[in-house]
Structures are given as structure tokens and as C-alpha cells.
Amino acid sequence: GVKSQISSELKQIKQAEKILLPGVGAFDQAMKRINESGFREVLDKKATQEKIPVLGICLGMQLLTNSSEEGELPGLGWINAKATRIPVADGLKVPHMGWNVVKPLNDSKLTAQLPEESRFYFVHTYAVHCESADNAILHSSHGIEFDAAIQNDNIYGAQFHPEKSHKFGMHILKNFASL
Numbered sequence: 001g002v003k004s005q006i007s008s009e010l011k012q013i014k015q016a017e018k019i020l021l022p023g024v025g026a027f028d029q030a031m032k033r034i035n036e037s038g039f040r041e042v043l044d045k046k047a048t049q050e051k052i053p054v055l056g057i058c059l060g061m062q063l064l065t066n067s068s069e070e071g072e073l074p075g076l077g078w079i080n081a082k083a084t085r086i087p088v089a090d091g092l093k094v095p096h097m098g099w100n101v102v103k104p105l106n107d108s109k110l111t112a113q114l115p116e117e118s119r120f121y122f123v124h125t126y127a128v129h130c131e132s133a134d135n136a137i138l139h140s141s142h143g144i145e146f147d148a149a150i151q152n153d154n155i156y157g158a159q160f161h162p163e164k165s166h167k168f169g170m171h172i173l174k175n176f177a178s179l
Contacts, residue, residue, distance in 0.1 A: 002177040023059020052092040052101030061157030079152040083126040095125040096142040108137040120160035
């Protein structure tokens with residue numbers, strides 16, 4: 001029920017009051033497109049100067065960080081973190097696809113009043129690890145521990161897909177919409 005627009009037009013993004021940064025594909029391809037299209041300057045201004053709420057989802061969350069082992073290009077660098085490949089181990093499928101319970105680490109408006117034992121749907125091969133525990137708001141595991149949701153001021157990231165995560169994902173999206 002929230003008014004929204006899907007756009008790749010710089011003019012519309014310059015006027016945005018909030019930004020959802022989705023992510024499908026590979027880290028370097030996404031960063032190359034952001035850098036070459038003029039989006040980088042606009043996104044930097046909206047996130048770091050105007051301080052509008054930004055939510056990166058899946059690869060979109062990884063793009064918020066400094067870098068990823070998946071590629072060579074630097075990320076947006078808004079959250080001091082890095083994405084690393086989930087190691088393959090006996091009985092562990094990679095990419096990680098499925099439902100996982102998350103553990104809250106730090107208070108955040110994004111996760112406010114999230115029910116205990118909240119579960120989210122994940123699809124990822126790379127996992128984010130924050131340099132500072134202060135930036136991690138939700139934690140999960142798939143063979144390794146990883147940061148499932150992160151934050152730096154007005155900038156938020158969710159490794160999981162809230163749009164595929166039933167009532168728990170709707171709760172996250174509702175909280176983001178109310179920022």
C-alpha cells in the first residue's frame with residue numbers, strides 16, 4: 001500500500017525520498033553499471049549528503065560495502081564491510097537458498113518490534129561481514145556466521161529477500177516505509 005516507483009531514470013532518483021537498491025547478478029557487473037551510468041554520484045548524494053533512507057536487498061546489500069570476493073571493483077563503501085564466498089562443506093549447499101532464522105544483534109528502526117524467531121528467505125553465495133559489530137543488526141548462519149542485515153545511519157542492507165519472506169519480510173518493508 002506504499003506509493004512507489006520502479007525507475008532507472010536519474011531524474012526520478014534525484015527526487016526520491018527513499019531508495020530500495022535491489023540486486024540480482026554479479027558484484028562487478030552491478031558496480032560497473034552504477035559507475036558508468038551516472039547513478040554513483042546521485043546515489044552518493046542521496047545517501048551520504050541528503051541522508052534519505054536507503055535499503056539494499058541481497059546483492060544490493062553487498063554493494064553497500066567496501067568490496068566483494070566475487071569481483072575486483074570497489075563497492076559503494078557506505079558500510080565498512082566485505083562480502084566473502086560461503087565456503088563449500090560436506091552436506092552444505094552453496095548457493096544458500098532457503099529459510100533461516102535470524103538473531104537480533106543491535107537495535108534498529110528497520111527491525112523494530114520484529115517477532116522472536118523471525119525467518120527470512122535467502123538466496124546468496126556471498127555473505128557480508130561488518131568490520132564493526134555496531135553495523136550488524138541481524139545475524140544468521142549457513143555453515144558460517146554472517147551479517148544478515150546491516151546499518152550505518154540511514155543506510156540499511158538485508159541479505160535476505162523481504163519480498164519473499166512472508167509476514168517477517170512485510171514487517172521489515174513496513175518499517176522501512178515508515179522511516
